[in-house]
Amino acid sequence: MKFLPVTLSLLEGFGISCIIFFFTLVFSLPLGLIISFGSMSRFAPLRWLTRTFVWVIRGTPLMLQLMVVYYGPGLIFGVAAFPKLTAVLIAFIINYAAYFSEIYRSGIEGVPRGQYEAGQVLGMTKSQIFFRVTLMQVIKRIVPPMANEIITLVKDTSLARVIAVMEIIMVAGTFTAKGLIWPLFYAGVFYLAFCGILTLLFNYVERKLSYFRV
Amino acid sequence: MPVLEVKGLKKRFGPTAVLKGIDFSLEQGEALAIIGSSGSGKTTLLRCLNFLELADDGIISVNGEVIYRGGAGSKFSDAEIRKKRLHFGLVFQNFNLFPQYTALKNVTLAGEMLAKERPDFRTRRKEILAEIEEGARALLDQVGLSDKLDFYPHQLSGGQQQRVAIARALALKPDILCFDEPTSALDPELTGEVLKVIRSLAEKNTTMVIVTHEMQFARDVSDKVLFMDDGFVVESGTPEQIFDNPREKRTRQFLERYNGN
Ligand SMILES: Nc1ncnc2c1ncn2[C@@H]1O[C@H](COP(=O)(O)OP(=O)(O)OP(=O)(O)O)[C@@H](O)[C@H]1O
Ligand SMILES: [Mg+2]
Numbered sequence: 001m002k003f004l005p006v007t008l009s010l011l012e013g014f015g016i017s018c019i020i021f022f023f024t025l026v027f028s029l030p031l032g033l034i035i036s037f038g039s040m041s042r043f044a045p046l047r048w049l050t051r052t053f054v055w056v057i058r059g060t061p062l063m064l065q066l067m068v069v070y071y072g073p074g075l076i077f078g079v080a081a082f083p084k085l086t087a088v089l090i091a092f093i094i095n096y097a098a099y100f101s102e103i104y105r106s107g108i109e110g111v112p113r114g115q116y117e118a119g120q121v122l123g124m125t126k127s128q129i130f131f132r133v134t135l136m137q138v139i140k141r142i143v144p145p146m147a148n149e150i151i152t153l154v155k156d157t158s159l160a161r162v163i164a165v166m167e168i169i170m171v172a173g174t175f176t177a178k179g180l181i182w183p184l185f186y187a188g189v190f191y192l193a194f195c196g197i198l199t200l201l202f203n204y205v206e207r208k209l210s211y212f213r214v
Numbered sequence: 215m216p217v218l219e220v221k222g223l224k225k226r227f228g229p230t231a232v233l234k235g236i237d238f239s240l241e242q243g244e245a246l247a248i249i250g251s252s253g254s255g256k257t258t259l260l261r262c263l264n265f266l267e268l269a270d271d272g273i274i275s276v277n278g279e280v281i282y283r284g285g286a287g288s289k290f291s292d293a294e295i296r297k298k299r300l301h302f303g304l305v306f307q308n309f310n311l312f313p314q315y316t317a318l319k320n321v322t323l324a325g326e327m328l329a330k331e332r333p334d335f336r337t338r339r340k341e342i343l344a345e346i347e348e349g350a351r352a353l354l355d356q357v358g359l360s361d362k363l364d365f366y367p368h369q370l371s372g373g374q375q376q377r378v379a380i381a382r383a384l385a386l387k388p389d390i391l392c393f394d395e396p397t398s399a400l401d402p403e404l405t406g407e408v409l410k411v412i413r414s415l416a417e418k419n420t421t422m423v424i425v426t427h428e429m430q431f432a433r434d435v436s437d438k439v440l441f442m443d444d445g446f447v448v449e450s451g452t453p454e455q456i457f458d459n460p461r462e463k464r465t466r467q468f469l470e471r472y473n474g475n
Contacts, residue, residue, distance in 0.1 A: 123386065
């Protein structure tokens with residue numbers, strides 16, 4: 001087996017990994033914010049429901065959730081399964097939204113009451129306090145844990161292989177089955193490069209926010 | 215006519231009554247010191263004046279106009295509360311500066327927000343913002359921080375932060391400026407610079423309500439002293455009356471404990 005065809009196959013698999021990564025982020029970031037509002041709601045049943053949901057999602061393996069989303073509709077309701085990639089995205093989006101919601105919540109709850117009160121006594125409206133006072137502080141607080149979670153997501157995309165989605169590790173595995181070990185290491189290089197770029201990006205953002213302290 | 219008149223102010227949190235009927239009044243240019251032991255309700259009183267808490271009962275009047283009437287059926291919208299609280303300024307015990315803004319921006323921010331509601335803001339935007347900034351520079355100069363305009367709160371000492379907070383509160387030109395133990399979060403060697411600023415405000419006849427544990431300062435700076443205990447005003451009068459000839463036993467006990475240590 002030659003280097004070029006392996007590269008091309010791995011690139012194809014890596015494309016799938018990237019699709020999972022980007023779509024998960026695009027949907028779970030806003031969804032997580034909505035869930036975090038639910039978990040901070042003053043309406044107790046909603047708060048209780050949301051927190052239970054988050055507890056279940058965070059307390060069970062993503063691999064299990066993935067299998068439930070893929071096999072569940074057929075085995076429980078007797079309806080057609082989602083296409084594989086769709087099933088992967090549904091499971092990932094829900095799972096990551098739950099994690100992100102906790103990051104948002106701790107970021108929002110971490111802003112001292114005094115910050116809101118200082119804004120209030122200065123005659124600011126609720127939205128002015130949110131946009132001009134607390135938002136930057138929340139962002140500053142959530143960037144480091146978000147960075148961790150997003151880098152974990154890069155590596156979690158490999159779980160998609162449990163329902164036979166051809167992401168990069170699965171592709172590399174097909175070569176290994178034919179007796180080649182190096183494509184596995186080669187696949188690792190893709191992850192390293194991707195995570196390296198993300199790390200640089202997050203370091204940049206953190207540096208940009210280092211002009212103040214919370 | 216008093217600038218501020220408070221009558222029968224009551225506040226409870228669940229089962230605990232914290233303010234049990236507070237009465238006092240304050241004339242233009244007077245400084246009122248509020249003293250009292252921990253838990254007597256001093257902070258709660260200031261928070262009610264600034265509408266961070268809504269009193270359950272009682273009346274708050276400013277310049278003869280009733281701005282708040284507690285009790286049955288008085289619900290105010292956020293917008294109304296927002297307008298009313300501009301009569302008051304509040305300096306917090308732990309400063310609560312906005313960490314992401316410089317000293318100067320901390321002082322100008324609220325003014326800029328309020329200016330947007332002015333009818334002439336669109337047409338005179340630049341001038342108005344320049345005026346606000348000029349005012350903020352003057353205030354920071356007044357509290358001795360003209361060389362720290364571009365410093366962020368974490369780059370300032372506690373005493374400097376509190377002075378920025380005082381400038382920030384003054385920027386909105388409140389009728390009555392309230393202080394909640396402005397020096398008790400500070401290292402002892404930093405309290406002097408803050409007290410000096412408050413003293414100079416008193417000399418300029420700024421109307422103030424100052425909750426403090428600094429008895430000597432209270433005596434020096436105030437025109438009137440109010441001793442609170444267990445949600446009541448036990449005794450009020452001139453600093454000489456309260457500190458030298460307290461009539462009530464509880465006042466005497468409180469002051470003795472202070473002089474003791
Ligand atoms: N939000 C609240 N909920 C319940 N109880 C409260 C609340 N705020 C204050 N209290 C109670 O009200 C009482 C008076 O509190 P307050 O902070 O007004 O006292 P203080 O005179 O300012 O005391 P200190 O000198 O310690 O600052 C205390 O017993 C306190 O526990
Ligand atoms: Mg207090």
